[in-house]
Amino acid sequence: MAVQREPLLNPVPVKELRPTQITVGMREVALKRQMIRAQSVKKTGTFLGTHMVPAVLGPKGRHYVTDHHHLARALIEEGVKDVLVTVISDLSALDKDSFLFVLDNRGWMHPFDENGQRRDYAAIPKTIAELVDDPYRSMAGELRRLGGYAKDTTPFAEFIWADFLRRRIDKDDVAKNFDKAMKEALTLAKGKDADYLPGWCGPTSD
Missing domain, CATH: 3.90.1530.10 (Conserved hypothetical protein from pyrococcus furiosus pfu- 392566-001, ParB domain)
Structure with missing residues (x-):
């Protein structure tokens, strides 16, 4: 082709x-x-x-x-x-x-x-x-802007992160208080459970 x-x-x-x-x-x-x-x-x-x-x-x-x-x-x-x-x-x-x-x-x-x-x-x-x-795709985009993970060339990387968040943060919580849900997402993004995801930045010392 x-x-x-x-x-x-x-x-x-x-x-x-x-x-x-x-x-x-x-x-x-x-x-x-x-x-x-x-x-x-x-x-x-x-x-x-x-x-x-x-x-x-x-x-x-x-x-x-x-x-x-x-x-x-x-x-x-x-x-x-x-x-x-x-x-x-x-x-x-x-x-x-x-x-x-x-x-x-x-x-x-x-x-x-x-x-x-x-x-x-x-x-x-x-x-x-x-x-x-898909609200979780919005979360994934915001998470990257906040430094939760790095931009990556993996196809549809943000959707992979969205799926990770979908399995851990209740949809009602996202709808009721997006900012609060994002704080939880940031914590999850730095954990070892996320180390397989594209652009993972690793845990912080905070």
């Missing part, structure tokens, strides 16, 4: 992008929306020029996003119509079933729902706007 790493010269409508996961953290999306609102149109354009969305070209020439789902969702919510895309692989010659199988096995897909359960490929939404909220 041909591999293309140069960005496309023509922008792609954000609404036409296909997700490769089922969920996002809507708190994460809200933060990106705030960032877009707080800066000028020119600055947003410059930002998008340096944060092109990576995608795999699939059947019928559709672009399947492999990263930046939160940014893409925020752009839709803020009325931004187009975004530059970097095609990391052209798999458009494959049939749909083969294509999805390859995405999955190359780590370009995360077919897990808001409860952390693996689902059939058909459960992945057809549009970015249909992505479902």
Whole structure:
């Protein structure tokens, strides 16, 4: 299969992008929306020029996003119509079933729902706007910003952390007091139980 790493010269409508996961953290999306609102149109354009969305070209020439789902969702919510895309692989010659199988096995897909359960490929939404909220994905993003773990190149690393937190912090506690739940998450992130996770920083001496 041909591999293309140069960005496309023509922008792609954000609404036409296909997700490769089922969920996002809507708190994460809200933060990106705030960032877009707080800066000028020119600055947003410059930002998008340096944060092109990576995608795999699939059947019928559709672009399947492999990263930046939160940014893409925020752009839709803020009325931004187009975004530059970097095609990391052209798999458009494959049939749909083969294509999805390859995405999955190359780590370009995360077919897990808001409860952390693996689902059939058909459960992945057809549009970015249909992505479902997973509060634990928001926790994982906030945890990294707070220094709970380091940025890592492992595919879908934040979802791995989200699953770790999901098994240890009650969902009702997250909904009732997010900040309190984050304090618990920080403590858990520094414990030995988390040492297998991508970007683990180890225990502190505090």
